[in-house]
Amino acid sequence: MFLRRAARRWLLAGLMIILAGAAQSAAALELLDFQTLIVTVDGPKGTDLQDLAEIKAVRSCVGRLYFGERMLLAEDLLDKYIENYYKEYVSEALRVDQKEQRNSVRQDWRIVVRFRKLQERMATLRFTYEPRYQPYYAVFFQQQENGAGLRNPEGRQIVIEKFDNQFLNRVRKDDFQRAIPWETDYFSLNEGQRKNLRIAMMKSGIEVLVTGKINLEDGGTQSFYLVDDFFYFDASIELSVIRVSDDSVLYTIKDSYKATGRSQTETTDKAVEQLTSKVAEKAAERFNPAWQLAYLDTADYQVMITGVDQQDVKIIEDQIRSLAGTEWTNDAGDTELVLPEVYLRGFYEDVVVLSVVYKGEQQNLINSLASMQYPRLVLQEHDDRQVILEQVK
Numbered sequence: 224m225f226l227r228r229a230a231r232r233w234l235l236a237g238l239m240i241i242l243a244g245a246a247q248s249a250a251a252l253e254l255l256d257f258q259t260l261i262v263t264v265d266g267p268k269g270t271d272l273q274d275l276a277e278i279k280a281v282r283s284c285v286g287r288l289y290f291g292e293r294m295l296l297a298e299d300l301l302d303k304y305i306e307n308y309y310k311e312y313v314s315e316a317l318r319v320d321q322k323e324q325r326n327s328v329r330q331d332w333r334i335v336v337r338f339r340k341l342q343e344r345m346a347t348l349r350f351t352y353e354p355r356y357q358p359y360y361a362v363f364f365q366q367q368e369n370g371a372g373l374r375n376p377e378g379r380q381i382v383i384e385k386f387d388n389q390f391l392n393r394v395r396k397d398d399f400q401r402a403i404p405w406e407t408d409y410f411s412l413n414e415g416q417r418k419n420l421r422i423a424m425m426k427s428g429i430e431v432l433v434t435g436k437i438n439l440e441d442g443g444t445q446s447f448y449l450v451d452d453f454f455y456f457d458a459s460i461e462l463s464v465i466r467v468s469d470d471s472v473l474y475t476i477k478d479s480y481k482a483t484g485r486s487q488t489e490t491t492d493k494a495v496e497q498l499t500s501k502v503a504e505k506a507a508e509r510f511n512p513a514w515q516l517a518y519l520d521t522a523d524y525q526v527m528i529t530g531v532d533q534q535d536v537k538i539i540e541d542q543i544r545s546l547a548g549t550e551w552t553n554d555a556g557d558t559e560l561v562l563p564e565v566y567l568r569g570f571y572e573d574v575v576v577l578s579v580v581y582k583g584e585q586q587n588l589i590n591s592l593a594s595m596q597y598p599r600l601v602l603q604e605h606d607d608r609q610v611i612l613e614q615v616k
Contacts, residue, residue, distance in 0.1 A: 256338065258284060260280045261319070261333055261334075262279045262283065263331050272328070272330050272332075273316055277309055278306065278309050282305055283573055283574055285345065285572065286573065287529075288342060288345060293346075293351045293352060294351065296352050299422070304350070312337045312338075313337070319331050319333050359427070360396070360429060360431035360433055363379075363408065363409050364379035364382050365408040366439075367437070368441075378499045381495070389510060396424075399423055400423055401420060402419070409434035409463075411436075421468075421470065431514075433465075435475075436461060437459070437498060439491055456483075458480045459478075464506060466518075474506075476506050477502075480498040482497070516564070523579060524581060525610070526610045528611075529573055529574050532573065542592060543577070563581045564579070565579055589605065589610060598616075600615075
């Protein structure tokens, strides 16, 4: 296996970058301090696009740092850092092609990036880190009744109880500065509020945000002969687990429930307790395996692809999930059908790294991705656990 711990940090430098010229051997890649990318940029006719091309090349190299055991941290701040200091990491820049249209121009640039310096500086400035086995987390959860928010901690306390039981009450953090009430659904905040909250959590070392809401809708009452009125409430819940650094959703669980009771208070309390407990317990039980598979390099394969956008990533994920399940004998000796799973480890600029659970032959996975009509993917390199592809446009 050539992409392991000691060698991996140098191999990252070359394995997925669009190299100018002939392909080079793995041994040569280990020694490369500089990486050469061909990047395409668009702009108004007559505009100097060199700076834009250099920024894009540096950002693309940063995206490759997701490949391995480390992760990017504080991407919002990282964006600003690159905009201010990208020149430090550019060794050469040469325009190799230009196509003009009526009012715009498209240029191809050959950019040489000081990749090793970039990688080391990202670690020094703590823009990369190794995820914790048991990450610190925080809980924001909202209760609503007929669309109106309630300052009621009951739902949040149920979520906390389930996750505290899963984490042995060691890694939840409530002691950080915040302007947002705990009884808030993170997704209801505007972009600025979400950003500020995430920054506050990152400063406290919080990697995971558990958030969501339960909404109760009055279903009216119904009377029966010689029986008091029954109250009805339709309850729906959505609970998400988010990686704080890049605002990506690890998973979301949804459910609904129709509650009945002899009083309005009895009915709403019943709905909140039963539905929140059910969903929070599912979310808590799912967390540890999902976190480890996505971010701690315990999945069967790590797949890196360059030259893609968010839409491409969704298509690629669906393609992997479409693979047939594989019969697998677990540690207990039982045979089970294991379906493919895909977790987004990281996406930055035009680089995506996916953690893939697939018990079938690796060649089946490679063939499936290489057979796609769009996006067209070409295999660049692979070992027994890592698969590296590039989109060809």
